[in-house]
Amino acid sequence: MLHIFCPHCGELRSEEEFHASGQAHIPRPLDPNACTDKEWGDYMFFRDNPRGLHHELWNHVAGCRQFFNATRNTVTYEILETYLIGTQPQFTEQAASVAPTATREQGEKV
Amino acid sequence: MTTANVYQQRPDSGVKAESSLHHTNLASLTGKGRKNAGVIVREKKLLGHLTLRGDAKDPAFAEGVHKALGLELPVALSLVAKGDTSLQWMGPDEWLLIVPGGQEYAVEQALRAALVGLHISVVNVSGGQQLLELSGPNVRNVLMKSTSYDVHPDNFPVGKAIGTVFAKSQLVIRHTGEDTWELLIRRSFSDYWWLWLQDAAAEYGLSVEA
Numbered sequence A: 001m002l003h004i005f006c007p008h009c010g011e012l013r014s015e016e017e018f019h020a021s022g023q024a025h026i027p028r029p030l031d032p033n034a035c036t037d038k039e040w041g042d043y044m045f046f047r048d049n050p051r052g053l054h055h056e057l058w059n060h061v062a063g064c065r066q067f068f069n070a071t072r073n074t075v076t077y078e079i080l081e082t083y084l085i086g087t088q089p090q091f092t093e094q095a096a097s098v099a100p101t102a103t104r105e106q107g108e109k110v
Numbered sequence B: 001m002t003t004a005n006v007y008q009q010r011p012d013s014g015v016k017a018e019s020s021l022h023h024t025n026l027a028s029l030t031g032k033g034r035k036n037a038g039v040i041v042r043e044k045k046l047l048g049h050l051t052l053r054g055d056a057k058d059p060a061f062a063e064g065v066h067k068a069l070g071l072e073l074p075v076a077l078s079l080v081a082k083g084d085t086s087l088q089w090m091g092p093d094e095w096l097l098i099v100p101g102g103q104e105y106a107v108e109q110a111l112r113a114a115l116v117g118l119h120i121s122v123v124n125v126s127g128g129q130q131l132l133e134l135s136g137p138n139v140r141n142v143l144m145k146s147t148s149y150d151v152h153p154d155n156f157p158v159g160k161a162i163g164t165v166f167a168k169s170q171l172v173i174r175h176t177g178e179d180t181w182e183l184l185i186r187r188s189f190s191d192y193w194w195l196w197l198q199d200a201a202a203e204y205g206l207s208v209e210a
Helices: A037-045 B059-069 B104-114 B139-146 B187-204
Strands: A003-006 A011-014 A019-023 A053-059 A067-073 A079-083 B039-044 B048-053 B079-082 B085-091 B094-099 B121-124 B129-135 B161-166 B169-177 B180-186 B206-209
Touching: A003 A079, B039 B187, B048 B104, B059 B085, B059 B104, B079 B169, B085 B161, B085 B169, B094 B104, B104 B121, B129 B139, B129 B169, B129 B187, B139 B180, B139 B187, B169 B187, B180 B187, B187 B206
Parallel strands: B039 B206
Antiparallel strands: A003 A011, A019 A053, A053 A067, A067 A079, B039 B129, B048 B094, B048 B121, B079 B085, B085 B094, B129 B180, B161 B169, B169 B180
16 A cells, blocks of 8 residues: 655545546646647647656645645656655656656657 | 525424434444444534635635634644534535534524625535444454545544545544544435445444444
8 A cells, every 4th residue: 555645634644535536737728619629639638658756646635625736657666755736846757866767658748 | 684584494393304324223223232342423413514715815714704603714634613513624625524413504694694794605514414423442353344545643633524435435534532433424325435434343242333
């Protein structure tokens, strides 16, 4: 069982209180009408699926019922940090000295 | 004045009111069961529950709440009480106010008057949830069987209140006295919690108090 730090409650809680809600930091286009179908489709449906660090949205469903962001390693499932929405993560792919990036597969979003 | 539609939701005293555990007929179980029971359950029914939302960082909001209730806004995971009125932190912008049954209409109006002009919300949720008070020497054992949250007094002192996973559902646990705990339960789950508590407390002895 993982313990996840809820930045709103300010303490570690067990994983079963939380719900993962997908990728974080997806800005809504300011003028949807000006988007091409491709841009709008990317915004609506297409998500990253990285091997390594991933910034995710989580919800503390059973506790304070608030959303927050987490940086998680999708290989080891290690949660490096949790932070409030509207703030920037400390750990990013560039800053991390994790295992060398996997060879880019064909079709992967660069 | 506020334009919100505030109205009396509680029927007059002549109307029959039933709690969500009415069908279990707790009153008929009072005084039965094992002597020196390890767990004593008491239904705190038909109280006034108000959900208050607002900006905790706004001093005008905190001041207004204090003016209307005489209570300071509690910080994260805590509960403040004065007499039979309690105010609990539910989230960074949400609090739960519990007042004696019948007072919620007046209190809601007082809150709205004190917070006029601010971006707030007050919702009467009295019909949707209620409190179960558990007391006795073995309550902590029952909680330990039911939730993964650490209920040791070092981690869960009196005055703390948390929402968590309990049995196969979710509720709010409030620690109100050394051996006294309260469960804030949803109406639709009441029957489940009652069955669960009977089973979980059976080995320590369960008694019902009016």
